[in-house]
Amino acid sequence: MDSPILEPINSNITSGENKPYWTTGVRPLSFKKLQNNHDTDVLVIGGGLAGLTTAYCLLKAGRKVVLVEDGYLGSGETGRTTAHLTCALDDRYYTLENLYGKEKTRRIASSHMSAIQWVENTVKYENIDCNFKRIDGYLFLHSTDKKESLEKEYASAKEAGLRIEMLESIPGVESEQGKWAIKFCGQAQFHIMKYLAGLAEAIINMGGEIYTETRAEHISKTGAKANGYEIKAKHIVVATNTPVNDWVAMHTKQWPYRTYVIAGKIPKGKLHHSLWWDTGDQDSKWISKPYHYVRVVPFDETNDLLISGGEDHKVGQADTENIPEEDRYDKLIDWTRKRFTDFGIADYKWSGQVMEPIDSLAFIGRNPGDDNIYIITGDSGNGMTHCTIGGILITDLITGKKNSWEDIYDPSRITMKTTGAYLHEAGNMTAQYIDWVTPGDVKETNDLKAGEGAVINVNMKKIAVYKDVNGNVHACTGVCPHLGGILQWNADEKSFDCPMHGSRFTTDGKLINGPATGDLKKIDIQDEIHH
Numbered sequence: 001m002d003s004p005i006l007e008p009i010n011s012n013i014t015s016g017e018n019k020p021y022w023t024t025g026v027r028p029l030s031f032k033k034l035q036n037n038h039d040t041d042v043l044v045i046g047g048g049l050a051g052l053t054t055a056y057c058l059l060k061a062g063r064k065v066v067l068v069e070d071g072y073l074g075s076g077e078t079g080r081t082t083a084h085l086t087c088a089l090d091d092r093y094y095t096l097e098n099l100y101g102k103e104k105t106r107r108i109a110s111s112h113m114s115a116i117q118w119v120e121n122t123v124k125y126e127n128i129d130c131n132f133k134r135i136d137g138y139l140f141l142h143s144t145d146k147k148e149s150l151e152k153e154y155a156s157a158k159e160a161g162l163r164i165e166m167l168e169s170i171p172g173v174e175s176e177q178g179k180w181a182i183k184f185c186g187q188a189q190f191h192i193m194k195y196l197a198g199l200a201e202a203i204i205n206m207g208g209e210i211y212t213e214t215r216a217e218h219i220s221k222t223g224a225k226a227n228g229y230e231i232k233a234k235h236i237v238v239a240t241n242t243p244v245n246d247w248v249a250m251h252t253k254q255w256p257y258r259t260y261v262i263a264g265k266i267p268k269g270k271l272h273h274s275l276w277w278d279t280g281d282q283d284s285k286w287i288s289k290p291y292h293y294v295r296v297v298p299f300d301e302t303n304d305l306l307i308s309g310g311e312d313h314k315v316g317q318a319d320t321e322n323i324p325e326e327d328r329y330d331k332l333i334d335w336t337r338k339r340f341t342d343f344g345i346a347d348y349k350w351s352g353q354v355m356e357p358i359d360s361l362a363f364i365g366r367n368p369g370d371d372n373i374y375i376i377t378g379d380s381g382n383g384m385t386h387c388t389i390g391g392i393l394i395t396d397l398i399t400g401k402k403n404s405w406e407d408i409y410d411p412s413r414i415t416m417k418t419t420g421a422y423l424h425e426a427g428n429m430t431a432q433y434i435d436w437v438t439p440g441d442v443k444e445t446n447d448l449k450a451g452e453g454a455v456i457n458v459n460m461k462k463i464a465v466y467k468d469v470n471g472n473v474h475a476c477t478g479v480c481p482h483l484g485g486i487l488q489w490n491a492d493e494k495s496f497d498c499p500m501h502g503s504r505f506t507t508d509g510k511l512i513n514g515p516a517t518g519d520l521k522k523i524d525i526q527d528e529i530h531h
């Protein structure tokens, strides 16, 4: 698929150059910028699903809340999701049982089912028009996986208390007839941006304050600064997807992956609305095995839209599999057409970032070492339920209400049996520093075509360069301001991505997402070359 050469990413709207289906045809969720100092009970930082759910729950519990978001609401990963609401957790129940034992695994399963129920109740209570629908989900084998995996998953998910059935076929997937699937009953789907709009309206109606284009900085126990103003707060919730601060401890427990989505029209009613997932490519080099995830949404009078995702890789490392970012969609189209034969062309395509925790569960609770700073992160491919759990759990921690999920999601937890994964990922991170001494793919800016970027070496310095449509070259440091990772050019979303912890920057060095907290330093490339 050829992509047109567009202007730099408008990170107020979404965090990539490709526009997700959800952001088309809905108004951007923008509010006033912060324009004075504030004193509040709780400052919530981040206007994605985690931040908005938390703000909503806290207001319901009678707390005074200010929420700040540096773009518009949903401009982070929430607006790029596929919005399956599911308890079919992507790291599998047999893994959870092995890591946490049966009793905790039952509580984990129940927390995700409760999250789906909570969303359903809230949609009804607030009368949110977001196409919420209860549907079933089907987990089937990836071609590299064995039937024993499905049997193990069936046994563990049943033991965890979920309503499941083993089927001798995969409903809706004609080409894989005769293959087994686990049916997860009572899952759900919705239109994420319409849901966010409904939550935001309820927040405002309850007296909450939302400020967009307002980036929180200097986050501390007393609050934060934003747009030059001070927000004092008794409690601070950092719901920025990955914590935006130098809290190195958290960044060694989770890793950023990129994942890809295509969406295309299919004849209306031809395929029942369900969720489908395969069990993931067991031959993949990545610790988090990339899997496919599929759903259907109503589109217009004659069509539904089939949305299919997958082909993940660690951020900034797509080339190590010899499949660059921009080529991943073709693989996804091919996989989808073979299984969902009505799928023709991709009308939409986009990619997004997920934080994969070392031990399969999100980190929700007090930031390690802090009493009144809370985080919601590491929500992997189950962010819809993890963010909802986050809002409920953090509200209970702040209001002093006992919550049986606290120990499960505690960010300070140490999970035994994860050493192998930890060493593997730590080795992968160290390997990224080798790029300090290796030459870039492109030697000089003349090699770049319009709309292309690269990280080049000039005078032993790494420089992120981008040639715009008018042939002007933009140059910034190619070194991530977080902890010194060497940035990689993402030709698909037209961004510079850090393979270490997932910070991303636009073609002119503006911060898209953390953990870095500031933009890239601009460089005068001519000056460097002639130095």
Ligand SMILES: Cc1cc2nc3c(=O)[nH]c(=O)nc-3n(C[C@H](O)[C@H](O)[C@H](O)COP(=O)(O)OP(=O)(O)OC[C@H]3O[C@@H](n4cnc5c(N)ncnc54)[C@H](O)[C@@H]3O)c2cc1C
Binding pocket: 045, 046, 047, 048, 049, 050, 051, 068, 069, 070, 071, 072, 073, 074, 075, 076, 077, 078, 079, 080, 081, 082, 083, 084, 085, 086, 214, 215, 216, 217, 239, 240, 241, 244, 259, 260, 261, 293, 309, 351, 352, 353, 354, 376, 379, 380, 381, 382, 383, 384, 385, 386, 387, 513, 514
């Ligand atoms: C392609 C894709 C498909 C997915 N599919 C599913 C799925 O089907 N089911 C599922 O359960 N999960 C899925 N996920 C995961 C899920 O979408 C995410 O985990 C979830 O949306 C994350 O929400 P969040 O609120 O934590 O983060 P975000 O939505 O990223 O929100 C964080 C916000 O914080 C803001 N911010 C950052 N720094 C600051 C600052 N300093 N000051 C103010 N604001 C700041 C950002 O602008 C951003 O809007 C998917 C993810 C992707 C990328």
Ligand code: FES
Binding pocket: 480, 481, 482, 483, 484, 485, 498, 499, 500, 501, 502, 503, 514, 515, 516
């Ligand atoms: S995100 Fe941590 S070094 Fe770049």
